Amino acid sequence: MKKVVIVGGGVIGLFCAVRLRQGGAQVTLLEAEREHPSVHGPIASAAAAGMLAPIDREASPHEKLALESYTLWRERHVGAEWADGVxxxxxxxxxxxxxxxxxxxxxxxxxxxxxxxxxxxxxxxxxxxxxxxxxxxxxxxEGVADPLRVLTGLAMQARAMGVLIEFETDVASVTANWVLTHDRRTYEADIVVLAPGVWATEKLMTAAPALKHVxxxxxxxxxxxxxxxxxxxxxxxxxxxxxxxxxxxxxxxxxxxxxxxxxxxxxxxxxxxxxxxxxxxxxxxxxxxxxxxxxxSPDGWPMIGPSGDGVLVAAGHSRNGWLLAPITAEIITAHVFGAEMPPAWAALSPTRFGAS
Ligand SMILES: Cc1cc2nc3c(=O)[nH]c(=O)nc-3n(C[C@H](O)[C@H](O)[C@H](O)COP(=O)(O)OP(=O)(O)OC[C@H]3O[C@@H](n4cnc5c(N)ncnc54)[C@H](O)[C@@H]3O)c2cc1C
Missing domain, CATH: 3.30.9.10 (D-Amino Acid Oxidase, subunit A, domain 2)
Structure with a gap:
């Protein structure tokens, strides 16, 4: 069973946790903040409006992916613990x-x-x-999510599926195969996924240079x-x-x-x-x-894929992180399990901004 450690419990980290677990991975999610987020805290996902708006005013390069993600929201909310939040x-x-x-x-x-x-x-x-x-x-x-309701619900859903979620756990550094917290706990992993929003430290950027672009x-x-x-x-x-x-x-x-x-x-x-x-x-x-x-991110679309020495990043979701969370989780899952990468997914590789 693939052992995955995710750093960051915003909407991106949580969606990845649920999807990876569904795919059969053993998942641990580490989140620096406390369990019940507030709109006044640092978590962008909690402060957001939560609109699931795949149709912009004009054409955009990844508009089909945005629509794909919207369709996933419609499918995934059915029967979910947080269904009343969308x-x-x-x-x-x-x-x-x-x-x-x-x-x-x-x-x-x-x-x-x-x-x-x-x-x-x-x-x-x-x-x-x-x-x-x-x-x-x-x-x-177009839809809208109630961020606090859905974040709490996703955490409950993930836990019920067997994801280990550690709140108030601040990650100090990572490599491809382990994660070290500030209070000196170590987590081993086959793959580490970094979803720290805008809050990556120098050490996380050293492990995954793509994060410098956020x-x-x-x-x-x-x-x-x-x-x-x-x-x-x-x-x-x-x-x-x-x-x-x-x-x-x-x-x-x-x-x-x-x-x-x-x-x-x-x-x-x-x-x-x-x-x-x-x-x-x-x-x-x-x-x-x-x-x-x-x-x-520099072009307003997320960076999803390998960066640095074997670490995966899911970051830079700009003003559409809620909308793009389900498709992000699909792409990360494909990377973790070595599945085929459709060109539209590969196009979100962090390497599009140069060496990373
Ligand atoms: C005002 C506003 C309105 C918005 N409206 C919309 C909208 O209508 N629709 C839409 O789709 N998007 C919207 N967005 C954008 C969306 O909120 C973001 O793109 C999305 O929330 C990013 O999610 P994330 O999980 O990457 O980051 P975050 O939600 O910030 O989560 C990152 C998490 O990582 C944790 N973390 C960071 N470093 C560490 C560490 N070292 N150790 C442990 N944990 C760590 C942080 O504590 C945080 O919880 C809006 C954003 C804002 C601010």
Whole structure:
């Protein structure tokens, strides 16, 4: 039985743990933080909006992989412990012009989604919001995860399957075959998978140089309340709003190069002002604001595969880590078991950024 040690228990590490165990590996997951994450902590997955949005406004090089991952979410949530933490309501995208809306509709249809232009009345019916919008399109392929619910559920699922999860276990260094923690425990492995988000230390970067390519981008979110539940996710050029299990989240800023998680009130007010301009009097900021740090890669797509001397990395998921977690787990599993690597998966190799 292959012995795999995963470093990092965000959505990427947890999805990999579950999938590798399903594939027959003996899996240990080491996570520096405590068991129940908070939106205010360092784990990007906990602070995220959680949207599962495979259809961008325009074509992108790995759009088929994004769709594949979305399909995996739809399949994997059925019967999962955390199934109540995800919903697949679709998205209403507000465009600046009729041309922009038509282009989005064509793009979404090319990718096999159902995309329908919305009149003002249809927009109100879909969203439950009173806004007068001129150009909006409803796209059916989009969902949203409630990050705290799903992270907790994934950990429970992994444990129930026999994954050993050690929280509050900070990894100091790794090689291809062992992991050493700061409190000097050693874990042996046939393969080590590094999924540390944006928090890799120098020592982890020495073991897997690809991790040096991961840079921070701070994102700020606001929890808001509405008169009625939001029927679908809403996206405009300036903000998005998504109904989760217990809140509606409004986001987000994109602040490159920032590691600090301090809330900047001016940024939250900017988001609220954009929402107020489209939806006068409908959005109330009652749930507070927080910030998380996205692990950005140079091209915005993750690095998945070998780096350094025989270590696997699954990192740099940028603004789509929730969406891409299931496909990441598939690719890592294929690497661990030496399965054939389809070209689209191989294209996410960390080597695309040079020697790593
Ligand atoms: C504001 C915001 C909004 C976002 N919205 C979306 C969205 O709507 N949809 C979407 O798909 N994505 C979204 N993202 C992006 C997504 O959250 C990230 O891409 C994803 O969470 C990255 O997951 P990860 O597991 O790689 O990193 P993380 O979630 O940060 O997990 C890494 C884990 O590794 C642990 N770790 C690090 N070093 C060590 C060590 N030495 N020893 C032990 N443990 C260690 C950390 O404690 C951490 O728990 C958003 C992000 C932010 C910040």
């Amino acid at each position: 919903r697949f309501d679709g998205v209403a995208v507000v465009s600046a012009s009729a041309e922009e809306a038509a282009a989005l509709q064509r793009h979404a249809e090319r990718l096999g989604a159902s995309a329908t232009p919305l009149t003002s009345g249809q927009f109100r019916k879909r969203t439950g919001l009173e806004a007068k919008v001129e150009h909006a399109v409803f796209v059916d392929k 840079q921070p981008a701070k994102g700020q979110l606001v929890s808001v309340t509405l008169e009625r539940p939001l029927g679908v996710t809403l996206r405009t050029g300036e903000f998005y709003m998504a109904q989760r299990r217990r809140d509606v989240v409004l986001g987000s800023t994109m602040e490159f190069g920032r590691y600090d998680r301090a809330v900047d009130p001016a940024r939250s007010e900017g988001l609220l002002a954009a929402a107020e301009a489209l939806l006068p009097g409908e959005v109330k900021a009652e749930g507070g604001a927080w910030a998380g740090i996205r692990p950005m």
